Amino acid sequence: MDARRAVVTGGAGFLGSYLCERLVERGTEVICMDNFLTGSPDNVAHLMGGPAFRLVECDLTGFVHVPGDVDLVLHFASAASPVDYLRHPIETLKVGSLGTLHALGLAREKGARFVLASTSEVYGDPLEHPQKESYWGNVNPVGPRSVYDEAKRFAESLTTAYRNSHGTDTGIVRIFNTYGPRMRPHDGRAIPTFIRQALSGEPITVTGDGTQTRSICYVADTAEGILAMAGSDFEGPVNIGNPAELTMLELAGTVRDLTGSSSPIEFIDRPADDPAVRRPDTSLAASRLGWKAQVDAEEGLRRTIAWFADKLSQTPQAVAG
Numbered sequence: 001m002d003a004r005r006a007v008v009t010g011g012a013g014f015l016g017s018y019l020c021e022r023l024v025e026r027g028t029e030v031i032c033m034d035n036f037l038t039g040s041p042d043n044v045a046h047l048m049g050g051p052a053f054r055l056v057e058c059d060l061t062g063f064v065h066v067p068g069d070v071d072l073v074l075h076f077a078s079a080a081s082p083v084d085y086l087r088h089p090i091e092t093l094k095v096g097s098l099g100t101l102h103a104l105g106l107a108r109e110k111g112a113r114f115v116l117a118s119t120s121e122v123y124g125d126p127l128e129h130p131q132k133e134s135y136w137g138n139v140n141p142v143g144p145r146s147v148y149d150e151a152k153r154f155a156e157s158l159t160t161a162y163r164n165s166h167g168t169d170t171g172i173v174r175i176f177n178t179y180g181p182r183m184r185p186h187d188g189r190a191i192p193t194f195i196r197q198a199l200s201g202e203p204i205t206v207t208g209d210g211t212q213t214r215s216i217c218y219v220a221d222t223a224e225g226i227l228a229m230a231g232s233d234f235e236g237p238v239n240i241g242n243p244a245e246l247t248m249l250e251l252a253g254t255v256r257d258l259t260g261s262s263s264p265i266e267f268i269d270r271p272a273d274d275p276a277v278r279r280p281d282t283s284l285a286a287s288r289l290g291w292k293a294q295v296d297a298e299e300g301l302r303r304t305i306a307w308f309a310d311k312l313s314q315t316p317q318a319v320a321g
């Protein structure tokens with residue numbers, strides 16, 4: 001059954017904005033809570049003014065109060081791109097720990113289902129491939145990425161403790177690389193970077209030798225998988241991603257072809273602790289949630305490129321700046 005009233009933390013971010021949108025479309029009243037650290041009211045501007053949507057500026061690491069009933073809490077607040085969490089390391093650890101504590105407290109108080117946005121980054125630089133939910137991961141606890149990876153690992157542990165100690169109805173989704181319209185051109189993730197570079201004729205910068213792999217999932221697919229988890233009583237963790245795997249060099253070449261760009265491909269240094277491979281085993285999502293990704297990389301990239309091209313034509317400085 002669809003929720004009647006949901007709180008989406010981080011709802012003004014990339015992924016959160018799609019969740020708000022889908023929930024409103026399904027008739028759920030949505031309270032979107034965000035401090036705009038990496039998100040923007042622009043992402044949910046199309047929902048504002050409607051009776052079923054409210055945007056509340058709020059920092060999840062502080063006191064959180066929501067009047068009235070709530071039957072679903074989707075906890076998505078957290079910087080997510082490496083550029084963002086390296087710029088905001090303490091904030092990232094605080095929202096993963098204190099923010100998760102407060103979001104769980106809200107779910108407990110209201111008797112709501114709680115879904116934690118965890119990440120494939122909990123697998124670190126994986127020694128098992130593809131990654132199943134049973135894999136414990138290979139994370140450097142003092143490496144530069146640890147502020148994000150360990151925050152999410154702590155958040156998973158806290159969520160599990162609330163389930164076991166307080167009986168809170170919790171679910172954990174481990175989301176793999178997701179892309180689509182509304183990503184920020186300068187958020188530092190590979191897809192917006194490649195598209196921005198290709199559209200503005202700059203060199204497309206591939207890190208290392210480009211043989212490292214990722215599995216990319218189109219945002220509409222990811223949102224459906226998360227909402228399937230929200231509508232279930234499954235505790236997870238469950239991988240949400242598209243198992244089709246491609247190398248960074250293949251991704252750069254595909255973006256270049258689809259944009260019709262003549263940008264050269266340039267190789268730059270690879271960041272510390274960058275995972276060599278990444279591919280979800282999604283059989284659990286298929287069997288427990290009846291969900292699997294539908295949009296292939298070429299189609300998803302076409303849609304994303306069209307959105308970026310449109311943005312570039314309206315505000316060239318937003319993409320090229």
Ligand code: NAD
Pocket residue numbers: 009010011012013014015016033034035036037038039040058059060061075076077078079080081084095099117118119120174175176177178179
């Ligand atoms: P995003 O940066 O676009 O969105 C995160 C949102 O959280 C932003 O709107 C930001 O302002 C808000 N936020 C950050 N700290 C906050 C705080 N203390 N209080 C209130 N709001 C706060 O990132 P995204 O890509 O939309 O990711 C959303 C969630 O999904 C994150 O938890 C991320 O870890 C998870 N996730 C995303 C991906 C992906 O590929 N996009 C993959 C794995 C996991």
